[in-house]
Amino acid sequence: MTAVQGTTVDIPTGDGTADAYLAHPADGTPRPGVLLYQDAYGLRPHLRAMADRLTGAGYTVLVPNVFYRKGRAPVVDLPEFIDPSADPTIWQRLSPLLRTLTPERTARDADAYLGWLADSPLVADGPVALTGYCMGARLALRTAATHPGRVAAAAGFHGGRLATDDPDSPHLGAGHITAELYFGHADRDASLPEEQMRRLEDALTAAGVRHTCEVYPDAPHGYTQADTNAYQREGDERHWAALLDLLKRTF
Template sequence: MMSIQGMQVDVRTPDGVADAYIAHPDDGNPHPGVLVIQDGFGVRPGLRALADRIAAHGYTVLLPNAYYRHGRAPVIELPELIDPAQRPEIFQEVIPMIRELTPELLRSDAAAYLEWLAAAPQVAEGKAGVTGYCMGARLAVLIAAMFPGRVAAVAGFHGGPLVTDTPDSPHLAAGNITAELYFAHAGEDDHMTPEHIARFDEALATAGVRYRTEVYPGAQHGFTQADTAAHDPAAAERHYRELLALFDRTLPVGRSPSAPENSLRGNSSRGLG
């Protein structure tokens, strides 16, 4: 693990300025860029710690505040341990902001984030990696479809909804994706039922996307987030292993010589321990 440096930055977008957190190895060298898309609860210490851990593996990580139109992070007051069952009003605050992130707004925001990464001296030349959590996994798929020439790899964890009956459903955009995808679904998650997962996999396979999906048995929606009641330490560690393996083999520099090449196009592995 490398020592890292983290700091707050501002990213100018067509609608204003998005506050963001950047973390990168403290070695003076450029490293592959990674864009982290927040979950519904927003940018907070737990997500910054997640960005730090990715950066310590050899990446320059940008974590923007997707709710910047409502103010700088933290946009809402959150308890130290987030448990929506005990604090249902949290959803009442975040759901309207989630719904505001239309594909049109996402396109303009994501373009600004990717351009910022490409111009940053801490970032190596080449395509970026994207990882998203909960709602961020949905947005990550759409970003990969909107910017196929800019994104090399996408990972999504306990994402949803990835399959809907609306025209902007992520699974309908699979035909535009050139990145390699890895998705880990929670075994206990109403947002992505087995039927949803099957439809998502079918869309990726039909489009010829290079992908792998897995279900983490017993894990709940939000299992990666250490500051939530859904946190599952074993599943969270597995998420880091899979995420970093994906980036190591797909991003332009920093590849691991021992990382196995995934030659499968369309591989869904369910119920693996």
């Protein structure tokens, strides 16, 4: 297991400065880059621990605070264990932040994140991989479509609203994707009903995108997030196996 060093970095963007967590091998050896997109709860200790685990497997991992326009992380103060059913105000505070992430801003931010990784001496030359959780799966899908030359693989877990009826739905960018994709859907997820699962699968297949879409049984939306009431150990362990397998095939 690779020894891990973690630090906070600042990334200049078209709209300001995004703070981010960087996990990298302690010996400074360049490793393949992974851009980890957060869920709606934001950059916090659990996501830093996820980045550290990926780095221990041999990668340099960047976790940007995608809500940086509203402040440095934590943008919203949350308890150590997040349970929206115990505090309904959590989503009242988070919803305005989600609305700041338009497709245009997502693409512009991805330029900055991927450019920073390309310039870092801690990242090996070549394209990078993405992994995203909840809304982060949506960001990963959009980034794979807008930056095909920079993204070799992308994974999304318990993603929501991936294939809606909206004219700017993420799945509509499938024709631009050159990366291999993996999605681990939650089967108890109101934000991604079966209709959207089929629409995503059909779009990726029609575009000739290398992909795997799997539905995790009895898994709730958020099953990988151990600091929330949605956590499911079985789904989380399956997610780690699938993600590390994808990265191993890619690099």
